[in-house]
Amino acid sequence: MVSTRGSTPRGDGVPAAIVGLLGTRKPSSRVDIARSLGLSPATVTQVTRDLIARGVVEERVSVPSRGGRPAKLLGLVAGAGVALGATVTADRVALVTVELDGSVRTWTQHPFSPNSPDAPRELAEILAGEVNTIGERLLGVGVGVPGSVDSQESGFVRAPSFGWHAVPIGPVLRKTLDAPVLVDNDVNTLAAAEQVYGIGRDHSSYLVVTIGKGIGCAMVLDKAIYRGATGSAGEIGHIPVSSDGPVCGCGDTGCLEAHIGAAGLLRTARERGLVGARGRLATLLRAARDGDTAAQDVYREAGELLGRSLSGIVLTLDPEVVVLMGEGMDAWEHWRPGFEPALRRCLAPTRAELPVVVEPWRDDQWARGAASLVLAAPFDTAGNGGEQSHRVRARLGSRET
Amino acid sequence: MVSTRGSTPRGDGVPAAIVGLLGTRKPSSRVDIARSLGLSPATVTQVTRDLIARGVVEERVSVPSRGGRPAKLLGLVAGAGVALGATVTADRVALVTVELDGSVRTWTQHPFSPNSPDAPRELAEILAGEVNTIGERLLGVGVGVPGSVDSQESGFVRAPSFGWHAVPIGPVLRKTLDAPVLVDNDVNTLAAAEQVYGIGRDHSSYLVVTIGKGIGCAMVLDKAIYRGATGSAGEIGHIPVSSDGPVCGCGDTGCLEAHIGAAGLLRTARERGLVGARGRLATLLRAARDGDTAAQDVYREAGELLGRSLSGIVLTLDPEVVVLMGEGMDAWEHWRPGFEPALRRCLAPTRAELPVVVEPWRDDQWARGAASLVLAAPFDTAGNGGEQSHRVRARLGSRET
DNA sequence: ACTCCTTTGTTTGACACTAAAATTACTGGC
DNA sequence: GCCAGTAATTTTAGTGTCAAACAAAGGAGT
Incomplete structure (x- = not known):
């Protein structure tokens, strides 16, 4: 090594x-x-x-x-540098400031409406306040979005769920904030956090799979986050798993996400009369925890689908580890019985022991991930982050000044 | 750029x-x-x-x-350096000598039995003759095997179909031949050839999918061949596609390869009475070409399965291009009608236009690929090839001598 | 023919990084 | 306490690469 x-x-x-x-x-x-x-x-x-x-x-x-x-x-030296991280969701922006050692300084949330035509500027305003508070010591701003980004360097975002097509988040923020700005898919930001502070310290190739509203996947391959040709690598939510399944947000039918995303689970639960027409996922989880086997079945079957789908990805990518996280992980105990056998069944004898790490979920994790984009810049020796990554490095260690 | x-x-x-x-x-x-x-x-x-x-x-x-x-x-300068490439199959070894510009000098085949307990030494003997003939100008030896390799650098091979478990091909060859020796999975060697002389000149992330006896996949991601944690990335032949399909060589049932590998196609054709119990694949292909729709259906269905499976991989990896090659490609015209719609159906709107390049197959291609391992060494700036790759570079351009 | 422009190729001085030698600061045995 | 052994750090002399200035070799307009 x-x-x-x-x-x-x-x-x-x-x-x-x-x-x-x-x-x-x-x-x-x-x-x-x-x-x-x-x-x-x-x-x-x-x-x-x-x-x-x-x-x-x-x-x-x-x-x-x-x-x-x-x-x-x-x-x-404590406080020598601070990174600002932000994640955008359908109704708000979460912000964290993070020290160089990964410890969180502040965490705030702001209402935000991505559908507004002026969304980039509104996001910039939210961030500007924090940027001014931090002042000198700011190393850069990391932004995570639930969509694909052309490149961290430029930061044009495509996020169908927001109605965003090539929305210039990066350019607008850069113009307003006078700081390096790195934009990336939200799951990739979680991978960046793992890379710097988590499992990446001991492993060079691994998957980060998220379970929540959707099903996402980021991959670190040979120590680098892999983003794909158009920045949309890891769209495993739309892998076809059935030929006549439920309709997915993407328009196709039978996507993995349509089955086991939050909405998919809820739909199944309603169909089976486990929760009312207005019931929520929390109801299903409570039932499963109370020993309702029908509710547990919903999760078990979801685990099975996830395991089967992941086994294909594992065979393809041969990662050292798979990390599971996301808002949906609070129900993992009920997914696991379906997941484990389905995943391991198809792995060649060599990989049957593939470690699966289940990480507990924390509310500030998305935003921490976004900040990690900045904190990972020093390790971007390949130069994937381009000019912005370079600017972070310059603030961190330039000899002039 | x-x-x-x-x-x-x-x-x-x-x-x-x-x-x-x-x-x-x-x-x-x-x-x-x-x-x-x-x-x-x-x-x-x-x-x-x-x-x-x-x-x-x-x-x-x-x-x-x-x-x-x-x-x-x-x-x-013409003839300034020569690479030797070898591929091992169940019954023989194919050898090529290749100039620096990729042109093939010689192509020979030698009977070989990988099951012999002394297989590495026998392989070394076959190669030794050629190595001595080339002499001074030899840059290195590339070896392709149908199995996984711990690392190009060391070259311990696991090839279940040969009964090989950690067979020290690399070490034995290195000891005998006194030349840099790079060992890799055979599909990866095809990717190496693409990297240097093919599609890699214009693209940085792509898949190389082979159809033949088995179904294989190599991937070039961000300009580098990705091999996975245990050297077995790309084992897409064992992705599960059906829950009660035919038994595969790996012991599991319903693997992709069991359905559409050469043996799988033949089995299907026999079950449907399209070829006799002793008939061969050539018979099926001839029937399809002669307009037999039942024979065409076998290929079409195979194409459909391949397309569906690849769509999952494409969603995951978001490659710029997919390259198809292998001995089975001579029947591609009959695979395509099933393949194309199945592949494109599930690709998000952004990737529906994914280019699929079908390469005609040549008999010396496996061996040429193996030689490309050597010819790709100059570009291995990341140092994946380790010491061996370094030795190739030294022979190519060291200042001393 | 002369001048200005453009692009290739070379030279030069500066600089970042290194290997190897020297230095520093300990431990442990006597 | 003294000496040998060991490992971290610093110094020194040297090498590889680059930016910038310079030289070369032509084209195009006058």
């Missing part, structure tokens, strides 16, 4: 990568940093000297050695 | 990348090379000076200019 994240950084990426590493790891020695990033200790000495002088990094205690010069640990 | 293939090369990768580029392009000027590789013209001048002195590259004619200093084109 040469480097922990992607290829070894160069040029302006070196100081950024060091700061990024220190943000996501415990305080490390210079030699450790060098090993992790594939740099020579000499370079780390030089660059950290500069970062210390600039007040971004500080020396911590020396650790006792086991026969050798003790390492002087380096850590980030 | 910054660079044509992956990220910009560094160090020993620079001369190799230049040679690689000249091998896959028409002769180019220094400035063109610099643009393609993301290097400065200054660097290209320096490195090519060296390559010219070493007799690997030569100056060609000047090209008339359109209002500027005319460009002096650079091209490869």
Whole structure:
């Protein structure tokens, strides 16, 4: 193993990568940093000297050695940089400010109507307040949207559920906010968070599958988020699973999402008389928890469909791990009995042991993900984030200023 | 667009990348090379000076200019380097020697029995003859196998159909042959060939799907071949498509391959009395070509299954293009009527126009692919090929010697 | 023929990164 | 307390790449 994240950084990426590493790891020695990033200790000495002088990094205690010069640990100066994250949903915008080490500073929500023709400008206004409060220390703004984005770099959004076609979220925000702005699909932002603070620290290829209103999937392949040719990779909600199933929002019939998305589950439950015509999903979940086997069946069957569909994706992508998250996870205990056997049944003997990690859901997770777009920029050695990612790195570690 | 293939090369990768580029392009000027590789013209001048002195590259004619200093084109010296490619099948080994520009020099076949306990050594002996014939100019050996490989770098092969479990093809060949040896799944080698000489010149993410004895898939994502956590990405032949279908070689029932692999097609044809108990696929194809609608139905239904399965993969991976190839492609005209509508039906409006490229099949294609593993090494800036890839680059462009 | 323009290719000085040697700061055995 | 051993860090000298200035080689207009 040469480097922990992607290829070894160069040029302006070196100081950024060091700061990024220190943000996501415990305080490390210079030699450790060098090993992790594939740099020579000499370079780390030089660059950290500069970062210390600039007040971004500080020396911590020396650790006792086991026969050798003790390492002087380096850590980030608290509050040296802040990322702003925002997610857009059908009725509001959630905002977080996050420190370099991933800890959440503030969390707020604002009413928002994406259908308005002036939506980008309204979003910009919501963000502007926060941006001004943060001031100098702002590294960048990450925005997650439930749709596909042409590229993080530019940020034109297509989100059918909002009626958005090539809506210039990125350009408008950039013009208004005077800060680097990275826009991405919301599930991809969760993957970015995993990449930096979660499972990505130990694995290089994995899937992040979300269960909630829709069914989403983001993928980190060989340490990089994969977005596809048109930014719409991971649209697994519309995989066909039945030839005559329910009608989906996309117009087709029998999509996975139409079966096991929140609306699909509810429809099934109503058809079977488990909840009233005006009943909600919470009712179904309560029934399942109370031991109602018919209610449990709804979830079990959903788990089975999900497991079968994922097994195809796992065979195709051969990930190390699958991470499950999303608002729907609170009912996972009832999905699991259907899910596990369906998933494992078709996996070749080699992958039958595929670990599936179920993450508890937190309300600020979407927005935290969005902020992670910014915090992942230091590791974007391949340059997928383009100019915006570059600007984040510049704010983080440029030698001038 | 910054660079044509992956990220910009560094160090020993620079001369190799230049040679690689000249091998896959028409002769180019220094400035063109610099643009393609993301290097400065200054660097290209320096490195090519060296390559010219070493007799690997030569100056060609000047090209008339359109209002500027005319460009002096650079091209490869013919025969400056040769790659050896080999594919292993159930009964033989096919060998090609390929020039740097991709042209095939020789093609031979040798009987081979992979079930023998001494298979790696026997393979080594077959290759040794050719290696000695080539001598000095050999850049490396590429080997394609119908199974999964732990990494190109090491080359332990798992191939259930051969009864191979962690068979040390790479290590044994390396010990015997004294040349860089790259081992990979056979479908991945086809993807490597596309990457270097085919569709990869114009696209960065695509699928290569093979139809033949089995159903295979290789994927190039963001310009790199993706191999998965255990080297078995692309095992789409075992995606479940029916709950009570025919038994597959993998032990499960209802796998895609069991339905539409060569054996599956034949089984269906026999069940329907279209060919005799001892009849072969050629009989079915002849019947279909002669207008037998029952025979055509077998192919059409197979096309439908393939299209449905691929639509799921396309939704997941959002590739720019899908390339179809393999021995089974000679019957494609009869697959297509089922395939096209099934594939497009479920693609979101944005991807309905997904181009599907059907490549005619050539007998030496597997072996050419294997050789491409070597010829793709110069572009492996990420270092996936590890030490072996590095050794190929060293032979191609090292400054010493 | 002369001048200006355009593009290619080369030279030069600066700079980032490195390998290797030197230095520092400990531990552990005596 | 002294010495050998060990590992982190720093220094030093050197290499590869680049930006910018420069040289070369033509076209097009006058």
